[in-house]
Amino acid sequence: MSARSAAPALETPAEAAYKRDRALLRALYTCQPVLFDGKQHHLHSMYPQVLGGGISTIIYLMGDATPRQPSEITYMEQAE
Secondary structure: OOOOOOOOOOOOHHHHHHHHHHHHHHHHHHOOOEEEOOEEEOEEEEEEEEEOOEEEEEEEEOOOOOOEOHHHOEEOOOOO
């Protein structure tokens, strides 16, 4: 007898944003570098804000007063 395996559920935009923010928060707390414009930077701070029915996150990089969106930053995976 063969059992049908259910197709994996697609990730919602909210789940994807949560995973991205969680990875960036880990980088902030552990001082891991992130990539922005192809260069390594360290995160200075993250600020969540409620916009309508969702949450938006603003990120600041060390030495840069320009607010950035999480989609502009790439988290560098580190081996544990």
